[in-house]
Amino acid sequence: MLALIMAGGRGTRLGMGEKPLVRILDRPMIDYILQAFESAGHEPIIALSDNVPMTKNWCRVNGVEYYCAGGLGYVEDLIEFTRETNERSAFLTCASDIPGITSRTINEICMKYSQSGKDSCSVWIPEDLVREISFSCGYRENIEGVKACPTGLNIVKGSMIEEEQDELKVISDDISLGYNINTPDELSLFEKFLKSDRKGIF
Numbered sequence: 001m002l003a004l005i006m007a008g009g010r011g012t013r014l015g016m017g018e019k020p021l022v023r024i025l026d027r028p029m030i031d032y033i034l035q036a037f038e039s040a041g042h043e044p045i046i047a048l049s050d051n052v053p054m055t056k057n058w059c060r061v062n063g064v065e066y067y068c069a070g071g072l073g074y075v076e077d078l079i080e081f082t083r084e085t086n087e088r089s090a091f092l093t094c095a096s097d098i099p100g101i102t103s104r105t106i107n108e109i110c111m112k113y114s115q116s117g118k119d120s121c122s123v124w125i126p127e128d129l130v131r132e133i134s135f136s137c138g139y140r141e142n143i144e145g146v147k148a149c150p151t152g153l154n155i156v157k158g159s160m161i162e163e164e165q166d167e168l169k170v171i172s173d174d175i176s177l178g179y180n181i182n183t184p185d186e187l188s189l190f191e192k193f194l195k196s197d198r199k200g201i202f
Contacts, residue, residue: 001042001043001089001090001091001092001110001155002042002043002045002087002089002091002092003037003042003043003044003045003091003092003093003094003106004044004045004046004047004067004078004081004091004092004093004094005030005033005034005037005044005045005046005047005093005094005095005096006047006074006077006078006093006094006095006096007019007020007030007046007047007048007052007055007096008047008048008049008051008052008069008071008077009049009051009052009071009073009074009096010051011097013182013183014181014182014183014184014187015184016184016187017054018051018052018054018055019052019096019097019181020046020052020055020058020096021054021055021058022181022187024099024187024190024191024194025191025194025195028058029096029097029099029181030046030055030058030096032099032100032101033094033096033098033099033101034046034064036101036102036103036106037092037094037103037106039103040103040104040106040107040110041107042092042106043065044064044065045065045066045067046059046064046065046066046067046096047066047067047069047077047078047081048066048067048068048069049068049069049070049071049077050068050071051071056068067081067084067085069081074095078093078156078161079161079162082156082158082161083161087158088158088159089157089158089159090113090119090120090155090156090157090158091155091156091158092106092110092153092154092155093153093154093155093156094152094153094154095151095152095153095180097152097180097181097182098151098152098153098177098179098180098181099179099181099190100176100177100178100179100190100193101153101176101177102174102176105153105172105174105176105177106153108172109121109123109153109155109170109172110155112168112170113155113168113170116168118165118166118167118168119156119157119160119165119166119167120154120155120156120157120160120165120166120167120168121154121155121167121168121169121170122150122153122154122167122168122169122170123150123151123152123153123154123170123172123177124141124143124148124149124150124151124169124170124171124172125148125149125151125171125172125173125174125175125177125178126146126147126148126149126171126173127140127147127148127149128147129173129175129178130149130178132175132178133175133178133179133189133193134189135178135179135180135186135189137149141169143169143171144171146171148171149178151172151177151178151180152180153177176193179193
C-alpha cells in the first residue's frame with residue numbers, strides 16, 4: 001500500500017530548523033518513519049512543500065520519492081496529492097513527527113482496516129498513555145468509552161478524498177505512538193525512550 005508521509009509544514013514550535021531533518025540519536029526524524037513503512041512492506045512517498053527545501057534536498061540525495069505540494073495545510077496537501085496523482089485506492093497517511101511508529105503497528109492497523117470493510121481508518125491512543133509519558137493531548141475524543149488522542153496515522157480512500165468516509169476508529173496500546181514531537185523537551189523524552197529497553201521494538 002502507498003504510504004504518504006506529510007512533511008510539508010513549517011514545524012516552527014520545535015525551533016530547530018526543518019522538523020523532518022531534526023536529528024534524533026544522529027538520524028533525521030523522517031528516517032525513522034521511512035524505515036517503519038519500508039520494513040512493513042509499504043511504498044512511502046514524502047509530501048513536501050517549499051517550506052522545507054532542505055528536506056527536499058535530503059530526499060533527492062537519498063533517493064527517496066517525494067511529492068511537492070502547495071504547503072497550504074495538512075488536509076489541503078493531502079487532497080492536492082490525491083487529485084494530482086489520481087490516486088483512487090486506499091492509502092496510508094502519516095504525520096512526519098511520530099518517529100516512534102513501528103512496522104508491527106502499521107501492519108496491525110492495515111489488517112484491522114482490511115477486515116473492517118470501512119472506507120477509512122484513524123488510529124488513536126488512550127489519553128492516559130499519553131500522559132504517562134509526560135506528553136500532552138491537544139485534541140481528544142471519547143471512543144468506546146475511552147478518552148483517546150489521534151496519533152497521526154490514518155488510512156483514506158483516494159476515490160472519496162473529498163467525501164465523508166465511513167471510518168474505522170482504532171485504539172492502539174502502542175505507547176510509542178504517543179511520542180508526537182513538537183518541543184525540545186518532547187524530543188529529549190523520545191531520545192530517552194529510544195535508549196531504554198523499549199528500543200528493541202524498532
